[in-house]
Amino acid sequence: MNELGIAFEMMGVGMITVFVILALVVLLGNLIIRFVNKYIPEVVTQKVQPATVKSGGINPKKMAAIVSAVKTVTGGKGHVSKIEKL
């Protein structure tokens, strides 16, 4: 009987704790989003203008893929200025 009492206590405490923690997840998530939106909105990176990239006759789709890959790998800091076939 005592063990059953502990089980019900665990059920109550456990479910309340899970709800509280996930409520905190929601609250913290919202606070972080608001903070980031206000103080660190996305850094505007200079878009690579196709005209400025010397493509060396490379297919535009391939060029876009290379530019995108460089952006991903360098975290948006790298820019493609020239592409040439070796």
Added chain:
Amino acid sequence: MTAIQAIIDGPGTLLMLAIGGLLLYLGIRKKYEPLLLVPIAFGLVLANLPGGGMGVVPAELVQIDEHHYMNLFEIAHEYGIMNFVYYSLIKTGFLPPIIFMGVGALTDFGPMLRNLRLAFFGAAAQIGIFTVLVSAILMGFTPGEAASLGIIGGADGPTAIYTTIKLAPHLLGPIAIAAYSYMALVPVIVPLVTRLTCSEKELRINMKEMDKLYPPKYTIKNLKAVKIAFPIVLGIVISIFVPSSVPLLGMLLFGNLIKEVGVTVARLSDAATGSIMNTATIFLGLAVGATMTAEVFLDVKTIMIIVGGFIAFAISIAGGIVAVKVYNMIAKKKINPLIGATGLSAVPMASRVANEIAIKYDPKNHVLQYCMASNISGVIGSAVAAGVLISFLG
């Protein structure tokens, strides 16, 4: 000759080898969680081969007195390498958090951050854990055993193993098998429970249409920054409120952080999701399988664990669905109950299955991203529930 005599003396060995063969078949042929089921099954076979000395021995045999145990060299010398692996990596609770680190590095919190309110359904879906805990105590299980049985309802393998190591290590084998088997059976169990609890009208609720009718209050302007800050802040807060869940959640959030930081720590992220996680999985599977010797596994409790685990799983899914139904009664913006059904862990399989069900009723209703929100919060919820159980009973 000695091995044949051992089989004659203990026919349970043959039965265990047959069970090992069945699990290998399910893992290899049916592809039921093969990454874990294959090592577990082979560990089981090794442990039950007579004379091999690969079975894990009970903790009493390595305990010298109340607070002292044999050292690892003595364990390896006396009981072989599998006991060395078990007592150094499993019994210490080392491997499940390591696997959680890899899971964290594979997890994208993005869907949850975009639909934060859906995280609540990950809490509702933990009801199966505690319902089965109470039922198991009524059926004669000790509180530690009942908690380990109930945690199967969280649908999270490493969490189930970690909790069982802490509360009922003698049941580790059957509980690991039940947890991973039911996770593999998510494509069967989720549609079954959904069919029994949801109407066609509810399953047709289109989440994207609802978003158009009731758009979110704000959009995330810098998702990358949010994703980096989130695991750091959440890790600190959880360690304050539920410290016993930190070994699991702390490692999950660390893994996620190194994923989100990106290229500067890509080597760490690659290691966490690749070599470290794979190595941990091999040792975890083999050692868990090696705990399943005939004397331990062939017990009525094993059958009760298999049945109880299924009930815990089903109640958790139903709990999430009921929570959505209650929410829909009071909210204007309706939610598809499938999002509640994925409130248990089993990421991302539960979400994929739910998405397939939704598409069956409405080909334009893609609910995957929404389901992932409650699915990921379910991982956090089950680890918190495990932390509560361990702090009560550990």
